[in-house]
Amino acid sequence: MELLEVMRTTFSCxxxxxxxxxxxxxxxxxxxxxxxxxxxxxxxxxxxxxxxRATREKLVPLIRPTTSVYVAQQAAGExxxxxxxxxxxxxxxxxxADPDFPGLDKLADVPVLLAVTVDLGLVxxxxxxxxxxxxxxxxxxxxxxxxxxxxxxxxxxxxVLTTYLAGQEPxxxxxxxxxxxxxxxALVPIGHPVKQLTKLKRxxxxxxxxxxxxDGPAFSP
Numbered sequence: 001m002e003l004l005e006v007m008r009t010t011f012s013c014x015x016x017x018x019x020x021x022x023x024x025x026x027x028x029x030x031x032x033x034x035x036x037x038x039x040x041x042x043x044x045x046x047x048x049x050x051x052x053r054a055t056r057e058k059l060v061p062l063i064r065p066t067t068s069v070y071v072a073q074q075a076a077g078e079x080x081x082x083x084x085x086x087x088x089x090x091x092x093x094x095x096x097a098d099p100d101f102p103g104l105d106k107l108a109d110v111p112v113l114l115a116v117t118v119d120l121g122l123v124x125x126x127x128x129x130x131x132x133x134x135x136x137x138x139x140x141x142x143x144x145x146x147x148x149x150x151x152x153x154x155x156x157x158x159x160v161l162t163t164y165l166a167g168q169e170p171x172x173x174x175x176x177x178x179x180x181x182x183x184x185x186a187l188v189p190i191g192h193p194v195k196q197l198t199k200l201k202r203x204x205x206x207x208x209x210x211x212x213x214x215d216g217p218a219f220s221p
Contacts, residue, residue, distance in 0.1 A: 013158025
């Protein structure tokens with residue numbers, strides 16, 4: 001596929017057929033993804049290809065509390081799990097409700113499931129001393145994850161970048177044998193989409209780009 005076509009049509013896929021994806025295809029995807037930009041070219045990523053069903057099944061109950069809160073906050077009109085505004089929902093009640101979450105129940109059966117970690121000893125976290133949640137470390141791992149999704153799209157596959165496993169990271173690290181200095185950056189399910197989407201809805205450039213200052217005039221050609 002042409003680069004711009006891949007960029008414009010790579011959607012968040014959460015529903016897959018049971019058609020298998022062979023190891024050679026997974027290897028091609030990762031072989032392309034490894035050229036992602038990253039700080040100092042230190043390439044602090046590690047990928048666990050999760051094939052064992054029992055291991056996959058252990059991850060689902062770790063994820064559910066996080067997604068349950070997400071669903072409840074969304075229903076309350078909140079931006080889920082944001083670090084700026086306090087939530088108004090009852091967390092315990094939200095977890096107990098155990099609502100469905102798109103794609104979660106399919107994790108044990110999805111053809112490909114990748115856990116992506118990043119070595120925090122190899123990333124430059126320039127915002128680590130600021131009084132807010134850190135985001136800069138993601139610059140050395142999420143371009144790599146996005147390359148995985150682009151490469152999967154090029155193979156006719158579909159996947160989604162999920163981060164909900166971080167809600168129970170210590171327990172997940174134990175299940176997957178991940179050392180403490182590695183953050184679990186993403187859990188990426190991939191397979192053949194039940195439905196291929198080609199037209200995605202996004203805001204126009206003018207809606208999020210300004211000139212010279214945050215409140216400057218919209219940038220337009």
